[in-house]
Every structure is written in C-alpha cells, then in structure tokens.
Amino acid sequence: MGSPGSGGLPRVGVIGVGVMGSAMSKHLVDAGFEVCGYDVDPAKVAASAATGVNSIAEIAARSDVILLSLPSVGALDNVSAELAAAAPTGVVAAEMGTLPLDVKQRAFERLAAADCDLLDAPVSGTGLQAADATLVVYSSGSRAGYERALPIFEVIGRRSYDLGAFGNGSRMKFVANLLVAVHTLAAAEAHALGAAAGLDPEVTQEVISAGVGTSSMFDIRGPMMVADSFDPPSARLAIIHKDAGIIADFARMIGTETPLLDAALPLYRQGLEAQLGDLDAAALRRLFTTAPPDGGSGDAGTGSTGSDDPPEEPH
Numbered sequence: 110m111g112s113p114g115s116g117g118l119p120r121v122g123v124i125g126v127g128v129m130g131s132a133m134s135k136h137l138v139d140a141g142f143e144v145c146g147y148d149v150d151p152a153k154v155a156a157s158a159a160t161g162v163n164s165i166a167e168i169a170a171r172s173d174v175i176l177l178s179l180p181s182v183g184a185l186d187n188v189s190a191e192l193a194a195a196a197p198t199g200v201v202a203a204e205m206g207t208l209p210l211d212v213k214q215r216a217f218e219r220l221a222a223a224d225c226d227l228l229d230a231p232v233s234g235t236g237l238q239a240a241d242a243t244l245v246v247y248s249s250g251s252r253a254g255y256e257r258a259l260p261i262f263e264v265i266g267r268r269s270y271d272l273g274a275f276g277n278g279s280r281m282k283f284v285a286n287l288l289v290a291v292h293t294l295a296a297a298e299a300h301a302l303g304a305a306a307g308l309d310p311e312v313t314q315e316v317i318s319a320g321v322g323t324s325s326m327f328d329i330r331g332p333m334m335v336a337d338s339f340d341p342p343s344a345r346l347a348i349i350h351k352d353a354g355i356i357a358d359f360a361r362m363i364g365t366e367t368p369l370l371d372a373a374l375p376l377y378r379q380g381l382e383a384q385l386g387d388l389d390a391a392a393l394r395r396l397f398t399t400a401p402p403d404g405g406s407g408d409a410g411t412g413s414t415g416s417d418d419p420p421e422e423p424h
Contacts, residue, residue, distance in 0.1 A: 118142050121261060122172030124165060124188055126153045129205070129232070130178035132239035133265045134159040140264045145171050169195035174258050175202040180348075182212045189216035193223040201254045203230040203261075205246075207286060207352045210279045210359065217250075217275055226254040229275050231282040232266065235343035237329065243267045247285075249278035283356045287370050289344075290353040292326035293390045294373045299327070300334045301397030310335040330391035337395075339388035346393065347386035350377040 121137055123130045126148040137144045138158040146159025147168050154161040162168055168175060169192055179185050185208055192202065202225055204213055213229050220227045228250035238244050244266035248255050255271045262269040272278055299322075303313035314331045317323050333339055353374055360367045376396060385392040 119173035119257065119260065120145075120171060122146070122162075122168035122175040123157075123159055123178065124148070124168055124175060124192075125178035125180070125184070125206075126157045126159060127178065127180070128236040129239045130176065131157040131159075132236065132242075133176060133178070136242050136264050137261065142261070142264070165191040166195040168192075169197040169200060172197075172200060174261055175200060176261070177202060177204045177206070179204070179206050179208075182208060185212055185216055189219050189227075192225065193219045196223055197225040199224065201226045201228065201257045203228040203248070203254075203258050205230050205232050207231050207279070207282055207355060209355055210276050213279060214276065226251055227275075228254050228258060229278040230258070230262075231278050233282065233285045234266070235329065236341075237343040239265070246270065247272055247278040247281045249273055250275040283359055286349075286352045287356050287367065288324075289326060290349055290356075290373050290377070291369045292324040293330055293349065294376055294393055296324065296327040296331050297334060297391070297393040297397060300331065300394055330389065333389055333391035334394040339385075339392040342387070342389035344390055345387055346377065346380045346390040349390040350374070350381060350386070353377060 118141060121142050121144045123134050123144060123146045126134060126146045130146070130148070131153065134144050134146055135158040144159045145162045145168060146154045146157055147162050147165055148154050151161070162171065165188060175192070175197075177185070177188060179188060185204065185206070197220075202220060204216060204227060217227045217229070228248050230246055230248040230250075232239075232244040232246050234244040242265055246262045246266050246269035248258070248262065248269060249272045252271065259269065270281075272281055299317065300310060300313060304310055314335050318328055318331065329343065353370060357367060357370055357374065360370070376393060379396055380386065380390075380393055383396065385395060
C-alpha cells in the first residue's frame with residue numbers, strides 16, 4: 110500500500126470491469142478517486158473510466174482498496190491467489206459478487222495470510238442500480254476494513270451496512286436474491302395472467318405498480334415484459350439462475366426449506382434451454398403463452414392443464 114491518491118482519497122483498484130465493475134469505476138472517477146482497472150478482457154478495461162493496468166500485481170501495487178467484481182468460483186480462486194502472491198500488505202479488498210460462502214472463506218484465509226483484509230461485501234441491485242449509484246452494499250468482515258472502504262461504498266451505492274462477521278454479507282445477499290428470483294418469476298406469471306384475461310399489459314403495469322401487490326422486481330422488470338425487450342440486460346437470466354442454485358445449496362446445507370425457490374428453479378432452467386440466458390431475467394415472460402379470454406387456456410407448461418380435467422392437487 111502506497112500513499113493516498115489526490116485529495117487524501119484512497120486509491121481504488123477494480124478487478125472485473127464488466128457491467129457492475131465499469132459502473133462503479135465511472136462513479137468513483139467522477140467523484141475524484143484515482144481508479145485503476147484490470148479484466149481478463151482488455152476491451153472492457155479500455156471501455157471503462159478506469160486507468161487500465163496489465164496485471165493483478167499492478168493493481169495491488171497501485172491501490173489502497175480493491176473491489177472484486179467477479180463472475181465465478183474459478184475467477185475468485187485465481188484472483189485471490191494472484192493477489193496474495195503480490196504481497197498486498199495493508200490493502201483492503203472487497204469481494205462484491207454472489208458466490209458460495211466456502212469459496213469466499215477460502216479467499217479470505219488466503220489473503221489474510223498475505224496481510225490483506227478481505228471484506229465479504231455483495232451488493233443488492235442490478236446493472237441499472239449500478240449505473241445510477243443506488244446499490245446497497247452488504248459488507249461483512251473487519252470493522253476497520255469497512256471504515257476504510259466506506260467512502261467508496263458511499264459513492265457506488267445509496268446505502269451500506271456493516272453486518273458483522275465475515276460471511277454475513279453473503280448470508281443477507283442469499284435472502285435478498287431468493288426474493289429476486291421468486292419475484293421476477295411472479296411478475297412474469299402475473300403479466301401472463303393479465304394478458305390472458307384480456308387486460309392491456311401497459312395498464313396492468315401501471316395499476317399493479319400503484320398497489321400493495323407490486324414488488325421491486327415487478328417495477329424494474331415489468332416494463333421490459335410489457336415491451337418484450339430484454340437486451341441489454343440489467344441482470345442476465347443465467348446469472349439469476351446461478352445465484353438461485355447457490356442459495357438452494359446453502360439452504361440445504363443449513364437445513365431450511367425453500368419451496369418457492371425450488372418451484373422457481375425449473376422455470377429458470379427452461380429459460381436457459383430456450384436460449385434466454387443472455388437476456389434479462391424478465392425474459393421469463395416468454396415462457397408463458399397467452400390465449401384470448403373466451404375460454405382459451407393460458408398455458409406456460411406450468412399452470413393450466415389445457416384439458417377439461419380439474420387440476421391435480423399439489424403433493
């Protein structure tokens with residue numbers, strides 16, 4: 110760790126300059142922070158506001174606080190190993206993705222041995238919230254690390270929470286993303302019901318958004334469903350499916366039931382099989398067909414049986 114950047118602000122490194130990392134970089138540069146960035150895809154760094162560097166070791170040498178915005182278990186394992194090898198003494202790093210907790214714990218121990226303080230700090234929000242700096246940061250780990258990272262969290266988001274022991278950030282994120290997965294599917298189903306009943310989807314969106322039946326996912330993804338427009342995505346269907354699988358595994362590990370998440374996961378898998386994975390998760394709406402309300406059936410493969418027989422009771 111070297112000297113602070115201009116104006117006494119901590120120097121920031123961003124590893125993973127995709128949708129989220131690039132948005133964070135822009136807000137930090139606009140706020141006067143010195144920001145350098147690294148990504149396995151150099152084109153992403155070139156398109157971002159961050160100053161591009163050629164290695165993780167260079168990020169470690171030029172940063173006081175490092176934000177990790179990584180897509181996979183393998184990416185975190187590789188980055189944490191390279192970062193530890195760079196001897197980032199005194200650096201604070203914040204892992205901001207949704208990944209299995211044991212993988213984050215492994216990175217924490219690896220970096221602690223190199224005197225780097227890793228925070229588990231996933232964020233609540235999609236690319237839309239990253240773009241307008243309204244993310245919510247669920248930070249966990251050392252209090253000292255949180256206080257050093259807080260000026261950065263205050264720029265990239267609207268709220269941040271210190272949730273205590275390392276791992277509590279991910280635990281809270283699992284609760285949040287369970288709701289994201291279920292509510293996104295519920296919004297698709299609700300729009301399909303409205304359309305099958307002969308309601309104008311734009312009117313449905315306006316009216317439901319004004320009442321107690323709405324949700325953040327209905328408000329964010331409902332307009333995409335009305336427009337049947339899912340690109341560019343705020344969060345890809347494949348990512349929501351990945352997160353839902355992590356949450357389901359975690360729930361099984363701690364012995365709690367998640368019946369709604371369990372019911373949602375097959376629909377997300379159907380979305381992947383229908384080649385919707387790279388679109389926004391709102392594209393789940395395409396799994397639901399609608400029919401005119403004159404006795405026709407609105408069958409999405411889940412719901413109406415399409416026959417005169419009464420539906421089976423759930424088991």
